[in-house]
Amino acid sequence: MIRSLSMQSLRRKLVIIAMITTGLTLLVSNLAFISLEYYLSRQDTEKKLTVLGEVIASRATAALTFSDFTLLSTNLHTLRADTSVVRGCIYTENQSLAAAYMSEEDGIECPVRLPELQRKQLHNFTQFFPILLDGEPIGMLYIEISHKDLLHRINQFLIFSLIILAAAVLLAIFLANKLQGVVARPMKDLGNTLRHIMLNKDYSIRAAKENNDELGDLVDLFNSLLLTIEEENASLKTSEERFRKLTALSPVGIFQVDGKQRLQYVNQRWRDIHGIPDELPSLQDWFARIHPDDLNTTQQAWNRLICEQESIALELRLVRRDHSHTWIQLLASALHDRNGELLGYLGAISDISELKAAQIQMENLAFYDPLTGLANRRLFKNRLEKAVKSVLRSGSSMALMFLDMDQFKRINDTLGHDAGDILLKEVSNRLSATVRENDTVSRIGGDEFTILLTDVHHTADVLVVAEKLLLALAKPIRIKGQDIVTTVSIGITLTPDDSTDVNTLMKNADLAMYRAKELGRNNFQFFSEDMNQSILEHLSLEKEINEAINREQFSLVFQPKISLFDYSVTGVETLIRWQHPEKGMITPDRFIPVAEETGQIIEIGSWVLEQSCRQISSLIRSNVLPNTAKVAVNLSARQFTDPSLLARINSVIEISQIPPHCLELEITESTLMKDVESAIQIMQEIKKIGVAIAIDDFGTGYSSLAYIKRFPIDVLKVDRSFVMDIPDDKNDMAITAAVIAMAHKLSMTVVAEGVETQEQLHFLRQNNCDEGQGYLFSRPLSLGQLHQFLNENERMRKQGNHIGLLQ
Numbered sequence: 001m002i003r004s005l006s007m008q009s010l011r012r013k014l015v016i017i018a019m020i021t022t023g024l025t026l027l028v029s030n031l032a033f034i035s036l037e038y039y040l041s042r043q044d045t046e047k048k049l050t051v052l053g054e055v056i057a058s059r060a061t062a063a064l065t066f067s068d069f070t071l072l073s074t075n076l077h078t079l080r081a082d083t084s085v086v087r088g089c090i091y092t093e094n095q096s097l098a099a100a101y102m103s104e105e106d107g108i109e110c111p112v113r114l115p116e117l118q119r120k121q122l123h124n125f126t127q128f129f130p131i132l133l134d135g136e137p138i139g140m141l142y143i144e145i146s147h148k149d150l151l152h153r154i155n156q157f158l159i160f161s162l163i164i165l166a167a168a169v170l171l172a173i174f175l176a177n178k179l180q181g182v183v184a185r186p187m188k189d190l191g192n193t194l195r196h197i198m199l200n201k202d203y204s205i206r207a208a209k210e211n212n213d214e215l216g217d218l219v220d221l222f223n224s225l226l227l228t229i230e231e232e233n234a235s236l237k238t239s240e241e242r243f244r245k246l247t248a249l250s251p252v253g254i255f256q257v258d259g260k261q262r263l264q265y266v267n268q269r270w271r272d273i274h275g276i277p278d279e280l281p282s283l284q285d286w287f288a289r290i291h292p293d294d295l296n297t298t299q300q301a302w303n304r305l306i307c308e309q310e311s312i313a314l315e316l317r318l319v320r321r322d323h324s325h326t327w328i329q330l331l332a333s334a335l336h337d338r339n340g341e342l343l344g345y346l347g348a349i350s351d352i353s354e355l356k357a358a359q360i361q362m363e364n365l366a367f368y369d370p371l372t373g374l375a376n377r378r379l380f381k382n383r384l385e386k387a388v389k390s391v392l393r394s395g396s397s398m399a400l401m402f403l404d405m406d407q408f409k410r411i412n413d414t415l416g417h418d419a420g421d422i423l424l425k426e427v428s429n430r431l432s433a434t435v436r437e438n439d440t441v442s443r444i445g446g447d448e449f450t451i452l453l454t455d456v457h458h459t460a461d462v463l464v465v466a467e468k469l470l471l472a473l474a475k476p477i478r479i480k481g482q483d484i485v486t487t488v489s490i491g492i493t494l495t496p497d498d499s500t501d502v503n504t505l506m507k508n509a510d511l512a513m514y515r516a517k518e519l520g521r522n523n524f525q526f527f528s529e530d531m532n533q534s535i536l537e538h539l540s541l542e543k544e545i546n547e548a549i550n551r552e553q554f555s556l557v558f559q560p561k562i563s564l565f566d567y568s569v570t571g572v573e574t575l576i577r578w579q580h581p582e583k584g585m586i587t588p589d590r591f592i593p594v595a596e597e598t599g600q601i602i603e604i605g606s607w608v609l610e611q612s613c614r615q616i617s618s619l620i621r622s623n624v625l626p627n628t629a630k631v632a633v634n635l636s637a638r639q640f641t642d643p644s645l646l647a648r649i650n651s652v653i654e655i656s657q658i659p660p661h662c663l664e665l666e667i668t669e670s671t672l673m674k675d676v677e678s679a680i681q682i683m684q685e686i687k688k689i690g691v692a693i694a695i696d697d698f699g700t701g702y703s704s705l706a707y708i709k710r711f712p713i714d715v716l717k718v719d720r721s722f723v724m725d726i727p728d729d730k731n732d733m734a735i736t737a738a739v740i741a742m743a744h745k746l747s748m749t750v751v752a753e754g755v756e757t758q759e760q761l762h763f764l765r766q767n768n769c770d771e772g773q774g775y776l777f778s779r780p781l782s783l784g785q786l787h788q789f790l791n792e793n794e795r796m797r798k799q800g801n802h803i804g805l806l807q
């Protein structure tokens with residue numbers, strides 16, 4: 001019933017509810033009322049029956065005692081006064097009927113015997129009253145009152161109640177019909193408003209509030225809901241507008257794809273990047289525009305987006321109609337509604353072509369040498385690392401070559417940097433052309449190149465390549481109208497034989513290259529265990545030099561320089577000695593290069609300079625040496641370029657009190673040729689102090705005449721290697737003679753080094769060499785020995801002899 005009621009309209013529901021409520025209420029109250037009425041009437045009747053019975057029974061006592069049946073009957077007939085009494089019967093003590101009364105209307109006869117009366121079940125109100133005499137029963141009175149009146153009365157009530165019930169229900173229906181409008185109309189209005197809103201999507205209208213009851217509250221709630229929707233709509237519109245503006249102005253292409261993978265929306269920038277002015281392409285068409293090299297990765301990323309709902313970010317190329325391509329960065333992620341249902345995919349693309357170009361350019365700069373286009377040190381090391389790994393995996397072999405151009409510095413300095421650049425480019429081309437395509441040629445420094453030869457089967461193969469490289473570079477290169485012959489020194493190391501560590505391999509190749517240089521340049525050398533030993537020795541020497549400085553294991557010796565005209569001592573060259581407590585005497589050739597490399601030479605050189613000046617100054621002051629004599633101190637390359645050199649010289653001069661012109665600094669030709677311009681500048685500063693400069697080991701450093709002319713040099717020392725083969729090597733003799741002549745033209749004093757024989761002395765004197773230094777005259781001497789030598793030499797000179805001739 002409740003279900004069928006719920007299907008009814010609100011109006012009907014109200015009427016039915018009013019009807020049921022009213023009907024039920026009245027029915028229950030009337031039933032209660034009738035029941036009460038029935039109960040009270042019954043009580044009255046029973047009370048009346050009791051009173052009647054007691055009165056008549058007391059009156060009947062005397063009549064029955066005297067068997068006065070007429071009196072009995074008269075007494076009994078007083079019941080006539082009450083019409084509801086149906087009959088009254090009096091029985092004697094032996095239960096025989098003594099008197100009887102029966103109503104005229106519906107009277108019932110009294111039975112003759114009392115027991116018959118007791119046996120009958122009667123519906124009327126009945127009661128027996130004993131007739132007592134002195135407390136002893138002498139008879140029995142029976143009175144019966146009809147139910148009829150009571151039933152009649154109840155019937156009347158019932159009818160009345162039903163009439164009231166019917167009238168009330170009708171009234172309820174009438175009123176419910178009339179009043180339902182109070183509830184239903186506002187509801188209907190609300191419904192109409194809602195319908196209007198639904199149809200017109202107009203959330204600005206409001207429902208009218210008529211009452212301040214619950215319906216009024218409902219209308220308020222409804223209206224505030226409308227306000228919220230309206231505000232949310234407004235903010236949605238604003239944000240939509242913002243989104244529209246942003247996408248229109250965005251430098252980024254924006255696109256939306258629906259759940260079925262159809263392009264739904266793209267902004268103007270997206271169209272511009274793709275060059276698609278009008279219709280939207282399908283996703284398949286879009287994929288067709290992707291560069292074939294990027295298609296696979298893009299498809300994989302897209303599948304991840306679709307299948308795993310994973311955000312993607314990747315860079316790819318789009319091919320344009322003119323076959324050029326645009327680099328784009330693509331970002332995309334899945335779009336869900338608030339319930340987590342997939343709406344589609346939202347993505348952004350940006351044109352990163354310029355960025356890519358810059359990146360590629362930067363990569364080129366980072367990994368390639370801009371001049372030659374070869375791989376640079378970084379890329380080379382990277383490839384070397386990879387190659388080593390592959391060698392370890394495959395069990396093959398590989399060779400690393402380290403090439404250093406032999407005279408690049410000189411060419412660069414004489415012909416200019418542009419010529420140097422041309423030379424480097426040509427050398428690069430020749431190197432690249434000589435090796436196989438999968439070998440890597442790189443330029444790792446100014447004139448340093450490395451070559452990685454992969455897949456080497458025999459060492460002989462590497463040897464062939466090295467020879468080919470030397471041959472390829474042997475052909476002259478024409479630069480600025482001159483034929484330049486350039487050579488290289490090549491160091492070779494093999495992996496895995498020599499090492500599988502990249503840094504060690506580089507060091508090995510470098511060492512081997514130095515060995516090649518030492519062995520006269522324009523050749524190649526394989527790295528060997530001996531070299532390794534020399535590295536180890538180098539390392540231990542480095543440690544021991546520190547101790548030697550602290551424990552004062554260094555000492556000085558002085559080798560006299562003799563005038564080849566009168567055999568007088570013109571000066572001495574200071575040479576350092578290291579007396580090692582365990583290893584004995586260590587020659588400077590072994591430890592000076594190490595100290596030079598580690599920088600320890602600065603401290604050692606400083607000590608040598610100071611000690612030389614102190615000791616020789618004392619000889620000059622004591623007139624053992626003339627004050628025209630010079631003490632020549634060797635300056636290494638590092639010392640020469642040390643910024644504190646000049647300050648150091650000045651302070652030594654001041655401390656030792658040596659006249660500046662008595663000090664001579666020997667600088668090797670190769671040191672001066674490293675950076676000609678700054679060398680000239682430093683030399684000029686030295687000269688300003690008044691200190692002389694000698695160029696040492698002349699003939700080994702490939703200096704050009706053009707430079708020698710500009711160098712403010714006082715003394716030129718012809719290297720021992722030229723002197724030692726005199727008179728056997730005619731070439732060396734010619735060179736020595738030419739050098740002496742040239743130096744004299746430049747007003748330099750020439751000192752020949754390593755003079756050991758009379759023949760050499762003779763040749764040098766013939767060619768007007770100014771001074772000589774060598775074992776022929778004296779070995780390097782301690783200060784005491786020098787003192788002695790000087791005295792002896794002077795003595796002999798005065799006798800017309802000279803030391804060299806005596807030996």
Ligand SMILES: Nc1nc2c(ncn2[C@@H]2O[C@@H]3COP(=O)(O)O[C@H]4[C@@H](O)[C@H](n5cnc6c(=O)[nH]c(N)nc65)O[C@@H]4COP(=O)(O)O[C@H]3[C@H]2O)c(=O)[nH]1
Binds near residue numbers: 559587588592636775
């Ligand atoms: N075979 C032969 N050798 C001769 C003869 N006359 C001299 N010598 C040696 O030739 C070297 C000459 O010195 P250097 O060319 O300046 O060459 C020097 C110099 O470059 C460097 N050196 C020595 N002492 C110092 C120093 O105090 N400072 C610096 N920076 N280098 C030094 O070590 C190099 C070697 O020095 P040392 O072993 O003392 O070797 C000395 C000397 O003992 C000769 O007739 N025959």
